Structures are given as C-alpha cells and as structure tokens.
Amino acid sequence: MECQLTIVRTEQKKEKPALDKLGFGVHFTDHMFTMDYTEGKGWHDPQIVPHAPLTLDPAAMVLHYGQAIFEGMKAYRNKAGKVLLFRPEQNFKRMNRSLERMSMPQVDGEFMVDALKQLVALEKEWIPAESGMSLYIRPFVIATEPCFGVRPSHTYKLIIVLSPVGAYYANGMEPVKIYVENKYVRAVRGGTGNAKVAGNYAGALKAQAEAKEKGYEQVLWLDGVENKYIEEVGSMNVFFKVGEEVWTPALNGSILEGITRDSTIHLLKDWGIPVVEKRISVEELYEAYTKGQLEEAFGTGTAAVISPVGDLNWNGHQMILNGEKTGPLTTKLYETMTGIQYGEKEDKFGWSVEVSE
Structure with a gap:
C-alpha cells in the first residue's frame, strides 16, 4: 500500500x-x-x-x-x-x-x-x-x-x-470474585472466538449482568460444546498457578490470542516457571483446589494488564485463593509487565517501541 x-x-x-x-x-x-x-x-x-x-x-x-x-x-x-x-x-x-x-x-x-x-x-x-x-x-x-x-x-x-x-487499580490491586458460567457460552470452535469481533462482546453482556446480580464482578467462560473446559475470564485470558506450574487454556480456535497472554508466557518461561498450555476442565481445577495445589489465578489483558482472582464459584463450590489476597507471582508479573511498559524495567524482549517527538 x-x-x-x-x-x-x-x-x-x-x-x-x-x-x-x-x-x-x-x-x-x-x-x-x-x-x-x-x-x-x-x-x-x-x-x-x-x-x-x-x-x-x-x-x-x-x-x-x-x-x-x-x-x-x-x-x-x-x-x-x-x-x-x-x-x-x-x-x-x-x-x-x-x-x-x-x-x-x-x-x-x-x-x-x-x-x-x-x-x-x-x-x-x-x-x-x-x-x-x-x-x-x-x-x-x-x-x-x-x-x-x-x-x-x-x-x-x-x-x-x-x-x-486513569489507573486501573486506583486503590490498589484487589482480587475479584468470579462466577463460573454454566448457562451461556462466549464462543465455540469454528466461530469468531479467536478474533476480536465486536459481536463477541455484545453476546457476553447478559452473562456478566447476571453474575453481577449474584455479587460477582465477572464470569469464567466454559467451552460451548461440553460446557466443562475453561476458556477465558470475562474478556481476558486466564492463568492458574498449580503447585510449581502455571496452567493456561491452550488456544483452540475459540480463545482470543492475547498479546498480554503471550507476554506473560514469555516472562514465566524466562523465570524458569513451567507453563502448561492445555485443556483445563473446571473439575480438574476444583480437584487441584481441594488438594491445596491451586495457589493463584489471574486474568491478562490490555486494560488491567494482570487481574488477580480471589474467589471462584463453580456450582456452589467456592474456591478462595490465597486468602483473597493478590499472590506473589501475580504481583511480580504485574510489576514486571508494567515496569517494561513504562520503560522502568529492563526490556530484554524488545517489546517497547518509542514514539519520536
């Protein structure tokens, strides 16, 4: 052109x-x-x-x-x-x-x-x-x-x-309460879930409104076929610290490929933390919680960068994470990512692009 x-x-x-x-x-x-x-x-x-x-x-x-x-x-x-x-x-x-x-x-x-x-x-x-x-x-x-x-x-x-x-966390980074959605779906494989399409967000509003009526800030979306595999949290990609690993749903055609998601994976691997991209069932996540292995959860996206999750409700099963406080790995990721974005930390990946006057 x-x-x-x-x-x-x-x-x-x-x-x-x-x-x-x-x-x-x-x-x-x-x-x-x-x-x-x-x-x-x-x-x-x-x-x-x-x-x-x-x-x-x-x-x-x-x-x-x-x-x-x-x-x-x-x-x-x-x-x-x-x-x-x-x-x-x-x-x-x-x-x-x-x-x-x-x-x-x-x-x-x-x-x-x-x-x-x-x-x-x-x-x-x-x-x-x-x-x-x-x-x-x-x-x-x-x-x-x-x-x-x-x-x-x-x-x-x-x-x-x-x-x-303004600052997304004007009063400090507070974990959010998430409702696992089991009635509505965000997207299905073969649809438009892996594209940033306006209609995806319109279709999500109903579930978000109903979750807020129940006292939750956002929803955790499950897959649209079996209604059991975790996909995204609200309009963000999602990660879980389980033991020494960090799990995140594998890109499957219905999950948006987030730039903050990709950056998070790069940072974790650079720190020597194993990142497992796979299908994660909500049952598997709950089992990890009952065994005391699920330590932290957070969403990643442009607006919040890193958004900690403190409470997950799945069919009445409540999962309280890290005492509803932001975990150490979530904090480190947020501080590192924003430090790079503001040019205050080393940018070893060459992510920052300076705008000339």
Whole structure:
C-alpha cells in the first residue's frame, strides 16, 4: 500500500479532563486517524483529522450484519518523558487475523504502526504522566457500504481513536470474585472466538449482568460444546498457578490470542516457571483446589494488564485463593509487565517501541 498520510490539525483544542476524572474510555483526544477501503482500489486516503462524529448511511452493512472488529492497546509516558508503545506490531497482526475471519480486507501492519506513532506523537500532551495512567488506543474497522445483501461489504473504514485513562487499580490491586458460567457460552470452535469481533462482546453482556446480580464482578467462560473446559475470564485470558506450574487454556480456535497472554508466557518461561498450555476442565481445577495445589489465578489483558482472582464459584463450590489476597507471582508479573511498559524495567524482549517527538 503506497499512501501519503495527510494531517489536518484541529483549530480548537479541547480542555483536558482532571486526572481524577479520567475513568476508562469516556474522554477522547483532539484527533483521530481514518482510512477508507474501496473494492478494486484498496486502502486509500489515510489521514489524521480532528476527532468528530462519523456519517453513515442507515443501510451501512455494519449496522445490520455486524462486520466490525477492533483492537486495544496503550501508550505510556515514563518519568523521563519518553512515550512508549507496547508490542504494537502484534496488535496489527491480530487485527489482520480478525479481518480475515470476518471477510474484511487486510491492512499493512508496518504502515499502521508508523501512522499510529504519528497520531500518538501529535496527541502526546494527552498522555498522563502519573503512575498507572496511560493513553488507551482503539483501532477498529467497520463495513460502510449501504446494502442489505448478505455478503461482505465492498467498502470499509478504519479508525483509531485515543482516550486518556486513569489507573486501573486506583486503590490498589484487589482480587475479584468470579462466577463460573454454566448457562451461556462466549464462543465455540469454528466461530469468531479467536478474533476480536465486536459481536463477541455484545453476546457476553447478559452473562456478566447476571453474575453481577449474584455479587460477582465477572464470569469464567466454559467451552460451548461440553460446557466443562475453561476458556477465558470475562474478556481476558486466564492463568492458574498449580503447585510449581502455571496452567493456561491452550488456544483452540475459540480463545482470543492475547498479546498480554503471550507476554506473560514469555516472562514465566524466562523465570524458569513451567507453563502448561492445555485443556483445563473446571473439575480438574476444583480437584487441584481441594488438594491445596491451586495457589493463584489471574486474568491478562490490555486494560488491567494482570487481574488477580480471589474467589471462584463453580456450582456452589467456592474456591478462595490465597486468602483473597493478590499472590506473589501475580504481583511480580504485574510489576514486571508494567515496569517494561513504562520503560522502568529492563526490556530484554524488545517489546517497547518509542514514539519520536
């Protein structure tokens, strides 16, 4: 793809929100990236423009048949003032896998990383410098052709919007309570579970709402065929420390291949901790708990990075982990991962990408 990136600066900058009012994904920066796709022409007209509403025909295919995928990543400002991205090339590789699954056109990952760096550099004043805070990055692609035919769209739009976000653990990293879901399923092999598809998240809302009514923050998803094998926790990949090993569900076609998941596995192996990727039944996990072998559990994902689990409820069987306190391995992973992301710890894997001024 040979495209010249055009930059149109806003004439009126927004007032930046107070740091204690940031929340997650509720404030947006002055600019966004957009690029269009037309069948026969390919991707064209990449530009950075003032953040503004989109104009879509009511018959746009995304509104009817759900051709929509997205990604999530962050930009970090460290104490030295450097702006860093964390493995952005992996996000665009996964975006291409999602696009392929949804019969949407691939993007040039190298071009997208460069365009993202230019967008983030333009909006660097929006990146909070305080500990734990960051600039959330949301690239997404939608089908824009006005047509009711059930087929792939002939036109698409790729957009990247930015949102300054507060510290995920503003009051300290507290373990969450998880309900093992046995009625609804998130995905099945052969479906779209291994792609970052908008509809996956919409379909998960009902189970999450019912879990919250029971007093739990999130759900642990089981497989959609036998309803016994663990897949994800909420919208995150999941890990369990069992004895001297760490278990995580093997990628099977219905589990999203998380970048934080992959980074966690790299760190654990580098520390000499055996990582077992396999099918994990909830019965096997409960048996490990009754034997005193299940020591810690945590989710991994962009928003929280590492999210400790303190309580698992499976059909009335309650599993209390580490006294409902964050375990030492979970803490070490969180501190190491965030240390690399903020450029405060050694990055031996070359994960951090600096954004030039």
